[in-house]
Amino acid sequence: AQSVAQPEDQVNVAEGNPLTVKCTYSVSGNPYLFWYVQYPNRGLQFLLKYITGDNLVKGSYGFEAEFNKSQTSFHLKKPSALVSDSALYFCAVSDNRDDKIIFGKGTRLHILP
Amino acid sequence: DAGVTQSPTHLIKTRGQQVTLRCSPKSGHDTVSWYQQALGQGPQFIFQYYEEEERQRGNFPDRFSGHQFPNYSSELNVNALLLGDSALYLCASSLSLGQGYEQYFGPGTRLTVT
Numbered sequence: 604a605q606s607v608a609q610p611e612d613q614v615n616v617a618e619g620n621p622l623t624v625k626c627t628y629s630v631s632g633n634p635y636l637f638w639y640v641q642y643p644n645r646g647l648q649f650l651l652k653y654i655t656g657d658n659l660v661k662g663s664y665g666f667e668a669e670f671n672k673s674q675t676s677f678h679l680k681k682p683s684a685l686v687s688d689s690a691l692y693f694c695a696v697s698d699n700r701d702d703k704i705i706f707g708k709g710t711r712l713h714i715l716p
Numbered sequence: 717d718a719g720v721t722q723s724p725t726h727l728i729k730t731r732g733q734q735v736t737l738r739c740s741p742k743s744g745h746d747t748v749s750w751y752q753q754a755l756g757q758g759p760q761f762i763f764q765y766y767e768e769e770e771r772q773r774g775n776f777p778d779r780f781s782g783h784q785f786p787n788y789s790s791e792l793n794v795n796a797l798l799l800g801d802s803a804l805y806l807c808a809s810s811l812s813l814g815q816g817y818e819q820y821f822g823p824g825t826r827l828t829v830t
Contacts, residue, residue, distance in 0.1 A: 637818060646720070646806055646821035647759070693758055703772045704749070704819060706758035 605630045605696050609707035616684045617715050624679040624710045626694030637695040637704065638668055638675040647693065653677060664688070684714045718743060720822035722807050728828045729797050737792040737825045741809030747771075748790040749819060750782060751806040759806055765790050766812050792828075802829045 606629045616622040628634055635654055639647040651662025658670045667680045677694060694707040721740045729735050741748050747766045751759035761774035765784035784790045788809075794801055804826050808819035 639821075647808075649818045649820065652818050689726045702762055703764065703774070705761065706751075708758045 605698060605705040606704070607694050607696050607705055607707035609694055609710045611710050612708075613711045613713060615713045615715060618686055622645075622679075622681050622684045622712065622714075624692050624694075624712060626677045626679065626707060627675050627696070628677060628696040629675060630696055630698040631707065632698035634675075634677075635697045636668070636670060638666070638677075638679050639693045639695060639706075641691040641693065641709075650679070650686070650692075678696050685712045686716050688712060689714045698706075720807055720809050720820050722805075722822035722825050725823070726823060726826045726828075728830060730793035730830055731797055731799060733797050734793065734795045735797060736795075736829060737805050737807075737827070738789070738821060739792070739807030739809075740789045741807075742820045743759070745811055745820070747810045747812045748784060748786050748788065749808045749810070752776070752801075753804040753806055753824070755803070762792070771786065797829045799829050802827060811816045 609629045610625055637652045640648040640650055641647050649662050650666050652661045653670045661667045666681050668677055670677050691709045691711050695704045697704045702715050720742050723738045749764040750762040753759045762776050763770050764772040768784045779795045781793045804824045806824045807822045810817045810819045
């Protein structure tokens with residue numbers, strides 16, 4: 604069965620600094636990995652995904668994520684944080700045997716002005 | 717191009733009652749998934765519909781049922797409501813042409829059970 608772990612409930616970063624939101628996963632087959640963002644009282648917005656190919660994936664709003672198969676990780680990164688990046692971020696996983704997507708519990712990102 | 721829409725936005729029900737939530741997928745999408753997001757938690761997968769049939773199901777009781785119509789829209793029904801059913805219910809649509817397609821989420825329906 605698939606599972607996702609987001610070890611940090613909250614991450615605080617000063618505006619302009621690089622940010623990282625951590626995610627590790629467990630799947631039976633080949634992983635499909637996703638990052639979503641949720642703003643208050645809104646649904647989830649897709650940021651980026653890894654299916655196959657280059658381990659560094661670029662997505663919306665300047666975000667990128669690095670797939671590391673040996674560490675079963677898919678950390679979300681951004682070189683320079685903006686106050687508007689403050690939101691709830693979810694990592695999610697499915698595999699090539701099952702379309703069901705499993706979400707982590709979320710990490711609240713707080714960018715300090 | 718309309719995205720995923722859900723109705724109603726908010727709903728208040730009493731324990732024991734039944735509720736129906738509705739979802740219209742993004743144009744061109746044929747697969748609809750439903751999620752329950754309790755306060756402070758990540759979305760929990762309820763079930764997925766494709767070609768008017770339930771294709772996948774998460775760990776939810778039979779009180780949760782659904783339907784998909786020929787136009788790909790979908791309904792989520794919850795019977796015998798419990799206080800613990802209070803949550804944000806999210807609908808997501810995607811393409812079934814292959815695996816690994818991202819899901820597009822609607823704004824959700826906030827259900828409060830009193």
